[in-house]
Amino acid sequence: MKPTGPIPGHYASTDNGLRIAGATPSSLVEQAGATPLFVYDRAAITDRIAALRSAIPSRIEVNYAVKANPWPDLLEFIEPLVDGFDIASIGEWALLDEAGIDAARTSFAGPGKRDEELEIAIAAGVTLNCESAGEAGRALAIGERLDTAPKMAIRVNPDFELRGSGMKMSGGAKVFGVDADKAAALARRVVDAGCEWQGFHIFAGSQSLDAGAIAEAQRNTIALASRLADEAGVPLPKLNLGGGFGIPYFAGDEPLDLEAVGEGLHETAAVDVLPDTRLVLELGRYLVGEAGVYLTRVVDRKESQGETFLVVDGGLHHQLAASGNFGAVVKRNYPVAVVERSSDAPEEVVHICGCLCTPLDRLATQVELPRAEVGDLIAIFCAGAYGATASPMHFLGHGPAREMLV
Numbered sequence: 268m269k270p271t272g273p274i275p276g277h278y279a280s281t282d283n284g285l286r287i288a289g290a291t292p293s294s295l296v297e298q299a300g301a302t303p304l305f306v307y308d309r310a311a312i313t314d315r316i317a318a319l320r321s322a323i324p325s326r327i328e329v330n331y332a333v334k335a336n337p338w339p340d341l342l343e344f345i346e347p348l349v350d351g352f353d354i355a356s357i358g359e360w361a362l363l364d365e366a367g368i369d370a371a372r373t374s375f376a377g378p379g380k381r382d383e384e385l386e387i388a389i390a391a392g393v394t395l396n397c398e399s400a401g402e403a404g405r406a407l408a409i410g411e412r413l414d415t416a417p418k419m420a421i422r423v424n425p426d427f428e429l430r431g432s433g434m435k436m437s438g439g440a441k442v443f444g445v446d447a448d449k450a451a452a453l454a455r456r457v458v459d460a461g462c463e464w465q466g467f468h469i470f471a472g473s474q475s476l477d478a479g480a481i482a483e484a485q486r487n488t489i490a491l492a493s494r495l496a497d498e499a500g501v502p503l504p505k506l507n508l509g510g511g512f513g514i515p516y517f518a519g520d521e522p523l524d525l526e527a528v529g530e531g532l533h534e535t536a537a538v539d540v541l542p543d544t545r546l547v548l549e550l551g552r553y554l555v556g557e558a559g560v561y562l563t564r565v566v567d568r569k570e571s572q573g574e575t576f577l578v579v580d581g582g583l584h585h586q587l588a589a590s591g592n593f594g595a596v597v598k599r600n601y602p603v604a605v606v607e608r609s610s611d612a613p614e615e616v617v618h619i620c621g622c623l624c625t626p627l628d629r630l631a632t633q634v635e636l637p638r639a640e641v642g643d644l645i646a647i648f649c650a651g652a653y654g655a656t657a658s659p660m661h662f663l664g665h666g667p668a669r670e671m672l673v
């Protein structure tokens with residue numbers, strides 16, 4: 268038997284099974300038309316953002332990292348709840364633009380920005396978080412051609428990392444950002460060239476559950492950005508502090524201690540620290556990850572050499588991360604439930620497999636669950652971020668999952 272991660276607290280388990288925002292999952296599936304289905308709980312997102320804001324200093328702005336979940340209805344819902352948006356492609360900008368979101372609230376990070384992308388972003392007034400000297404040079408040239416001063420920040424590859432983060436994006440040789448020892452000179456250059464200078468962007472890592480490590484990275488970030496601005500002799504209108512707040516996916520994961528992160532920020536980002544600088548956090552999964560659940564139906568139940576396999580109508584083409592194939596080193600089980608029997612005692616150990624014809628498509632391994640029959644719904648939690656958007660939807664031709672907000 269292998270353990271599963273913790274089911275997020277806002278899903279109630281009643282005697283008659285799981286409830287999502289007070290509704291039965293089967294009624295939601297009926298409303299949506301079919302499984303597989305991603306359900307995103309509005310209240311869970313609202314509550315998460317409210318808790319975050321009450322823990323951190325009011326001067327800190329909260330941006331949503333669109334790549335976590337770019338579903339248009341979700342973008343429209345989250346728009347009034349956040350201060351800004353971080354995008355990582357011009358395709359993501361198109362989604363924001365369509366939702367009527369202002370370019371002035373948007374910044375664009377990510378390596379390999381093509382000239383066409385830079386041009387659209389500059390013309391629209393999106394801030395570029397420049398990832399290299401080459402990219403900054405191309406942006407300035409495009410700005411000149413368009414007769415528009417590009418809004419530019421420099422993304423810095425810091426000389427520290429976010430300890431214990433699930434995905435390291437800083438410290439050492441990296442494709443992201445400009446090395447800390449070269450960032451001041453580049454800042455000076457783009458300011459001299461007449462860009463609309465925005466400051467620095469320092470994103471040290473992702474999926475950290477360690478409040479102490481996050482506080483330390485934030486402290487280091489503020490110190491590094493101040494030093495770089497001094498060294499370059501440029502102002503620091505804005506500093507994107509990154510994010511990296513994680514959520515518990517697996518057994519033994521403890522939720523991030525938000526109060527401790529808040530206390531750290533009240534110290535590091537007190538009102539007299541960089542008083543003329545806008546400080547921004549950019550968060551994806553922390554805002555929406557636990558608010559999503561993936562519902563999929565058992566299509567087959569079979570035995571092989573003494574082991575039981577539940578085969579469902581979904582799979583890694585929608586929920587790649589749950590199959591352990593999205594950057595995981597060790598395959599571990601996401602939180603799962605048999606929807607109608609979510610409060611019953613476990614009775615058997617099963618594997619939950621998706622319907623793709625590949626051994627990679629296993630959504631849970633050796634999980635102990637109440638008995639599920641063909642036709643029953645299975646819920647896989649922590650599906651609000653890097654679910655539909657980060658999965659190979661076209662693989663094997665089963666098509667996309669449905670998505671709904673409740």
Ligand SMILES: *Cc1c(COP(=O)(O)O)cnc(C)c1O
Nearest residue numbers: 332335376470473474550551552
């Ligand atoms: C991926 C990414 C994020 C979002 O990360 P989460 O772990 O979802 O919070 C934020 N900023 C940048 C630059 C990223 O690449």
